[in-house]
Amino acid sequence: MTISVQDKVVAITGASSGIGEAAARVLAQAGAKVVLCARRTDRLDKIVGEIKVAGGQAIARPLDVTNREDAKAFVNAAVEEFGRLDVLVNNAGVMLVSPLAELKIDDWDQMIDVNIKGVLYGIAAALPVMREQNSGHVINVSSVAGHRVGPATSVYSGTKWAVRAISEGFRQEAGASIRSTIISPGAVLTELPDHISSAAIKEAAKAMYATAISADAIPNAILYAIEQPADVDVNEILIRPTAQQS
Template identity: 55%
Template sequence: MTNTAKKVVVVTGASSGIGEAVARRMAADGHIVVAGARREERLETIATEVRAAGGTIDVGPLDVTDRAAMIAFVTAAAERHGRVDVLVSNAGVMLLSMIGELLVDEWDRMIDVNLRGLLNGIAAVLPVFRAQGSGHLVSVASIGAHSVVPTSGVYSATKYAAWAVAEGLRQESDPGLRVTTVSPGVTESELAEHISDPVAREAMLEYRRNVVPASAIAAAVAYAVDQPAGVDVNEIIVRPAAQRP
């Protein structure tokens, strides 16, 4: 038995990849979607297509590393729709490199987006959840939260930290708040395109021979969101059947 009531779902990093797939799936399932990302033009294209298919979606520019902007985004969603039921904290970057290369600016970028972005989302949405007595945080982590390979040390650290934050929130919260961590394996996305280190980029090309579509991760999110209020799906790992590490 699932919960099919219409919900207000905020999605970050929604202009491509998993975030886009989640936004489209939530709208197709009848939920009200509020989608944010830095690429506003891409968001508008997605919104046009979602509305043409009968879905309900609001879009706007959002940088999750800016706490004030994140709070304003969630507050506006709550004021417009009367509540926020779900935050899908999806925005992330994967800038793989050997630690010895000392690409410290890329380390900082991953910490800012993957970890501080999640914390900023929690800071924005938790007061709303508390005021209405319910809510659901869905954090999109990574298989990197469970497995470290050469070049993934810092990335995996940020994703493990994201897992730890979500688990801590789950244990601390009242029963009305649900917390889910979805950890994708190799998934169709633009993440690998931003790797600047040539060794890591070449290794990722080989690693990505087997991928799952972003829609598979969106389906996992939908499964967790649509459970009855008393059911909290805490963690889901989704990866290609051929993926081993």
């Protein structure tokens, strides 16, 4: 028997586009109170306005996930507005893949800061709140790249393996009243491939993403994990396009 997400407070990072935006819309439609966070506040305000017109409840807050004070502030904003925080979706991420030999060290640093530290800062902000209310759910968006490594994905895959390791450690440490879920998408139509700075890899990514699925496919998995009874913890879901072989 599933439970309703009606009135659950869900904070989502990287919510200005892609999976984060889609998740905010789906969860709000299902009755959740959503807190959208990202750096592009103009996009957030537009999405929040559309959610409200559709009858949902939503607020937007600016967030740089690489700033630990920002993370605390957005969690505090969720609690101040809605009284609690039931679910944190650590969705913000970057995919700056390139061969190691290209030495794109700034890209490596950015992926570590956003993909790993961003998740840790979100947990650091949310965990005290969830422990105080004796309930909560942290959902971390990893990737199929967190299960396999291919040419040019060494650092990106490393960050996504780290997300899975952090999520499993969190599951073991958080206690019986706080749940941990990893969502690992394959090729999904988002802005991630647009950020690739390696010309050769960016061109190769076009072929892989030719069969990519819509970002709208991922929120249903998030919703499924949230809707399970409190004593059921869905630890990981992998979602690929049917045509994706790797």
